[in-house]
Amino acid sequence: MAELSSTLLYIAFIIYLIATLVFAMSLSDKKGKENKAAYTRRWGRVGYVLSILGFISQLGYFVTRWMASGHAPVSNLFEFTTFFGMMMVFAFILLYGIYKTNALGVFAMPIALLVIAYASMFPKDIAPLIPALQSDWLKIHVTTAALGEGILSISFVAGLIFLIRVVDQTSSTKKTKMLEIIMYLLLCVFGFIVVSAISAAAGYETSFNFTDKKEQKVELTYNVPALVGPPNGTQADDHFGPLVASPSWMNGEQAPRKFNTFIWSLLTGGVLYGIVRLILRKRIAAAIQPKLMNLKPELVDEISYRSVAIGFPVFTLGALIFAMIWAQEAWTRFWGWDPKEVWALITFLFYAAYLHFRLSRGWHGEKSAWLCVIGFVIIMFNLIAVNLVISGLHSYA
Amino acid sequence: MKTIKCECGHSNPFGTEICESCGKPLTNENSRELINMRYEGSAVRSQTYNKTIVDKIWNFFSSVKVGIWIIIVILIAAAIGTIFPQEMYIPPNVDPTTYYKEEYGTPGQIFYLLGFHNLYGSWWFLLLLAALGISLIIVSIDRGFPLYRALKYQRVTRHESFMKRQRLFAVSDTGISMDRVKRVLAKKHYRIKEDNGNILAEKNRFSRWGPYVNHAGLIIFLIGAMLRFFPGMYTDQTLWIREGETVAVPGTKTEDGQYYLKNHKFIMELYGKKDKEYSAALDKTGNPVPKNYQSNVTLYHAGPSDVVGAKPELKKERDARIKVNEPLSFNDFSLYQVDFKLNEFHRMNLKLENKKTGKSYGEIKVNLFNPKSTYDLGNGYKVEMVEYFPNFKLDENDQPTTENSVPDNPAFVFKMFTPETTKGETAFIGIRKNVEAADNKYKMSFSGIETKNVSALTVKKDNTLPIIIIGGIIFMLGVVQGLYWNHRRIWIQQRNGQLWIAAHTNKNWFGLKREMQNISEESGLVMPIDQSDEKSA
Ligand code: HEM
Numbered sequence: 001m002a003e004l005s006s007t008l009l010y011i012a013f014i015i016y017l018i019a020t021l022v023f024a025m026s027l028s029d030k031k032g033k034e035n036k037a038a039y040t041r042r043w044g045r046v047g048y049v050l051s052i053l054g055f056i057s058q059l060g061y062f063v064t065r066w067m068a069s070g071h072a073p074v075s076n077l078f079e080f081t082t083f084f085g086m087m088m089v090f091a092f093i094l095l096y097g098i099y100k101t102n103a104l105g106v107f108a109m110p111i112a113l114l115v116i117a118y119a120s121m122f123p124k125d126i127a128p129l130i131p132a133l134q135s136d137w138l139k140i141h142v143t144t145a146a147l148g149e150g151i152l153s154i155s156f157v158a159g160l161i162f163l164i165r166v167v168d169q170t171s172s173t174k175k176t177k178m179l180e181i182i183m184y185l186l187l188c189v190f191g192f193i194v195v196s197a198i199s200a201a202a203g204y205e206t207s208f209n210f211t212d213k214k215e216q217k218v219e220l221t222y223n224v225p226a227l228v229g230p231p232n233g234t235q236a237d238d239h240f241g242p243l244v245a246s247p248s249w250m251n252g253e254q255a256p257r258k259f260n261t262f263i264w265s266l267l268t269g270g271v272l273y274g275i276v277r278l279i280l281r282k283r284i285a286a287a288i289q290p291k292l293m294n295l296k297p298e299l300v301d302e303i304s305y306r307s308v309a310i311g312f313p314v315f316t317l318g319a320l321i322f323a324m325i326w327a328q329e330a331w332t333r334f335w336g337w338d339p340k341e342v343w344a345l346i347t348f349l350f351y352a353a354y355l356h357f358r359l360s361r362g363w364h365g366e367k368s369a370w371l372c373v374i375g376f377v378i379i380m381f382n383l384i385a386v387n388l389v390i391s392g393l394h395s396y397a
Numbered sequence: 398m399k400t401i402k403c404e405c406g407h408s409n410p411f412g413t414e415i416c417e418s419c420g421k422p423l424t425n426e427n428s429r430e431l432i433n434m435r436y437e438g439s440a441v442r443s444q445t446y447n448k449t450i451v452d453k454i455w456n457f458f459s460s461v462k463v464g465i466w467i468i469i470v471i472l473i474a475a476a477i478g479t480i481f482p483q484e485m486y487i488p489p490n491v492d493p494t495t496y497y498k499e500e501y502g503t504p505g506q507i508f509y510l511l512g513f514h515n516l517y518g519s520w521w522f523l524l525l526l527a528a529l530g531i532s533l534i535i536v537s538i539d540r541g542f543p544l545y546r547a548l549k550y551q552r553v554t555r556h557e558s559f560m561k562r563q564r565l566f567a568v569s570d571t572g573i574s575m576d577r578v579k580r581v582l583a584k585k586h587y588r589i590k591e592d593n594g595n596i597l598a599e600k601n602r603f604s605r606w607g608p609y610v611n612h613a614g615l616i617i618f619l620i621g622a623m624l625r626f627f628p629g630m631y632t633d634q635t636l637w638i639r640e641g642e643t644v645a646v647p648g649t650k651t652e653d654g655q656y657y658l659k660n661h662k663f664i665m666e667l668y669g670k671k672d673k674e675y676s677a678a679l680d681k682t683g684n685p686v687p688k689n690y691q692s693n694v695t696l697y698h699a700g701p702s703d704v705v706g707a708k709p710e711l712k713k714e715r716d717a718r719i720k721v722n723e724p725l726s727f728n729d730f731s732l733y734q735v736d737f738k739l740n741e742f743h744r745m746n747l748k749l750e751n752k753k754t755g756k757s758y759g760e761i762k763v764n765l766f767n768p769k770s771t772y773d774l775g776n777g778y779k780v781e782m783v784e785y786f787p788n789f790k791l792d793e794n795d796q797p798t799t800e801n802s803v804p805d806n807p808a809f810v811f812k813m814f815t816p817e818t819t820k821g822e823t824a825f826i827g828i829r830k831n832v833e834a835a836d837n838k839y840k841m842s843f844s845g846i847e848t849k850n851v852s853a854l855t856v857k858k859d860n861t862l863p864i865i866i867i868g869g870i871i872f873m874l875g876v877v878q879g880l881y882w883n884h885r886r887i888w889i890q891q892r893n894g895q896l897w898i899a900a901h902t903n904k905n906w907f908g909l910k911r912e913m914q915n916i917s918e919e920s921g922l923v924m925p926i927d928q929s930d931e932k933s934a
Binding site for chain 2: 068131132135336337345359
């Protein structure tokens, strides 16, 4: 069962990849005689059907893994992140169903792919549930929260499309730089996957002994060469040694190892970005922009807003209300200002502010798109960085 | 109060932007721009008066700009508060005045000095929450009443420029069947009002109340959260209870008596060989992974006792298993499994032995929670307990003392009497430290130990929960109501032999346009043009 499950996930991954390519192709303007609109519509439909097939395959992964493990597969970083990717695809399917905009697929699908590939870099073993996690609320809370975050992510995707479409690329400005930073960060995720995959293939390992914050001696095993070692650690082998020690205020579990991987991702992302720039000979956003000229910015703006309008209630229900019900049962209080809780609240407040900006201060279009970018950064921060920097009650993510 | 008289003869309250009766725009009348349909142009107090202090305070809190700032300041403060752990999450035995500086350096010290270490208990954070609540209340009144007025008294026939200045608008020649139009609109769930052959089709008006409902939910939620600080609404206590022990549950005493709890057994289970599906993960961590923490208990209740000090008469309420995620709830209270201690020393057995021959003259069993002062072994053999240190340590003058009354490290001073040593010999016995006179003939030696597990339960009462739950539900309903439905209106008017069509929605114009497209295909009505598109094009 567990094997079937991995196979299905693998198949889903491949189908998503093809769907991405099909969507990208549907925007290409090198078309001869055929009617442009009909061409776009036809290939858009193919991409959409593929996305749905991929989603069904991933759903198969989810169900079979649930059967194999005896609990909903949302209980460790691999499972949760994979599920988050799946919810992004689901949200995309939902919004494409309403707006039929192929550009959405060109961006949403690869970002979901990145998320799923990122997930697969974490240990994939089926793990047992500690008592605190043995609750029906685990699946209810985590799945709803991930769905909400998935839908909100589509508002980022649409916001990004909007910005690439409208930001003036004739000269270098603060805005074009910000856009390039977003592109670079997406490449960093890709860089993380590349580095991890190469190291895993080579079977690289190096380990450290050090004393952590709780005065416990721990052994840390890195799977990529150590640029950053643990504070006051000693390397147990003679592999390439750390250049610097990681900051001592990083409190999360295995923080130095994660920080090291993080640095690697930034470096590889930089190299990848450099290569892409060399090939394109212009800013990445500037290279994409011409493909989007057929899109009406108002429509993209509306998609972005609509995603928030749909995603905000779902997120609130899953990440705050269900979370509070569960916390009341498991931890005796519905709210305890645990960092992960606080960041869910911050996300909530941020999107509340977004809605008010839009409603009464008329922040439509570009400003609203930038806000969606920030919103996504907050979601990602809660997903990835909170457990790097801050240690809390949440056992993962 | 001043009023504004419209050319149609209607008197509108001061501050009105669109005549309540005929719909003629009252401000910048001759403009061709789209009219602002927020609050349907009714007079909103905060937009109208700004003279007295009350006006100013009112306007401050009803300003959405201020509201957004309050939200953002709370957001930023909360974010900063997560940089270092809150006071409640630092180790309990450290001094926060020095902890933050030592652990996190200067940034930590600044964090501490600014009060971020106890952010959620700080007066200024509570003040921010209060400001949020006040703002929500005032803004609801400020906008809610005008909105109610405007939505209630909607006229079908509207002024020419009201129609022209709607975002979706078109003019066509008449000649289509109005009956058919009405049928199509009705099929799309529009409610239709008619006046002189003019039509107002409207649906989902209730969604306009979404924000007010959700804000009301938030206000209730905030009130619920504040009520926690009132005495009697909230208890939170920890109860350590040993296996076999029966204790009064703290905080549960009322006029009708008190609850008691007996702990039969504490169980900790680990994942093991039998859990095959997890073997790969378990092998990898190498550490034991807990599977279950559980206390098997019986809950009792005892009525009020008249005699002080009399033993309470326990009436059994029920047996229960308290596990993590499965608290035991009774009345307003819940008992949660939160912690445990395995194998706490409970009873210690010692033998009285002759040092030279090793012959034993009997065993004493010391209950570490309630030791006896003399243990008679018969035949003239007797042991007296002179001193008992449940949790032994040496104080600063190297004198033996006890840290507390929990027998984690028991030590005793015994006096041993035998027929041979009738005056008694003294010995100090502790774990791995025995001190005795060299010429002692007898000694006490450990011969066994009995341990028990201890459960830690949290006793919780939170009478604010129902209010919080109601607030949460109302909030959710309001958000969904306001965001998943839109208030759509279509005006169709006969004018000089032409048919005028205008449509408005409070959000989701894409959806409205698609619906209009459908309606026009089915009814022959002309499709209105999006005038905001024309402008941007
Ligand atoms: C955490 C706090 C808050 C939350 C979660 C919240 C939530 C919402 C939501 C979901 C909407 C509907 C938005 C839409 O339909 O696009 C809304 C509307 C609104 N909110 Fe808030 N809100 C909050 C605080 C405030 C505050 C402090 C103010 C005060 C100044 C305020 C003023 C308004 C106004 C004026 C509207 C529009 C009402 C209308 O359209 O008639 N909100 N709010």
